[in-house]
Amino acid sequence: MPASDDIDGKKAVIQRTLKSMRIGIAADHGGFELKECLAANLREAGHAVIDFGAGEWEPSDDYPDFIVPMARAVARGDVERGVAVCGSGVGACVAANKIAGVRACLIHEIFSARQGVEDDDLNVICLGGRVVNADLAWELVSTFLSARFSGADRHRRRLAKVTELEIKE
Ligand code: RB5
Numbered sequence: 001m002p003a004s005d006d007i008d009g010k011k012a013v014i015q016r017t018l019k020s021m022r023i024g025i026a027a028d029h030g031g032f033e034l035k036e037c038l039a040a041n042l043r044e045a046g047h048a049v050i051d052f053g054a055g056e057w058e059p060s061d062d063y064p065d066f067i068v069p070m071a072r073a074v075a076r077g078d079v080e081r082g083v084a085v086c087g088s089g090v091g092a093c094v095a096a097n098k099i100a101g102v103r104a105c106l107i108h109e110i111f112s113a114r115q116g117v118e119d120d121d122l123n124v125i126c127l128g129g130r131v132v133n134a135d136l137a138w139e140l141v142s143t144f145l146s147a148r149f150s151g152a153d154r155h156r157r158r159l160a161k162v163t164e165l166e167i168k169e
Pocket of ligand 1: 028
């Protein structure tokens with residue numbers, strides 16, 4: 001079990017390595033509590049956070065009502081990246097990926113949080129508020145935000161094929 005000094009040190013390193021960004025965040029009731037935590041962490045780390053709701057915990061609300069406006073803001077470039085949270089993260093991911101230009105994925109571990117951006121230009125991270133705890137979620141979001149698309153030819157070629165689907169299908 002790491003000492004709390006170690007944990008604080010690790011958090012400080014993560015915060016220092018993050019460039020300040022404009023981040024959209026959204027959640028339904030299943031992700032509300034985690035959204036509030038992540039939004040506070042993001043602000044503390046110096047990011048501009050645009051919160052697309054929910055504004056309060058309402059057990060009968062529906063994730064598309066919050067996730068889709070946030071995803072549209074990512075697609076338009078109004079925010080650089082998005083964080084989408086619902087109970088499992090699944091509905092948030094399905095809804096966000098309906099928006100052309102959004103590349104969203106449900107993420108549970110660090111490797112994919114980084115590689116999803118480097119290889120696949122992931123621009124929305126989806127999390128399950130009933131699945132990951134706040135510490136892990138913050139590590140995942142920090143990793144996602146500090147990663148950059150590599151721009152390698154093979155990845156651009158693959159993404160061009162995905163973009164073509166958005167136009168044709
Ligand atoms: C809401 O109860 C729950 O279904 C939703 O938050 C999410 O987990 C859907 O994928």
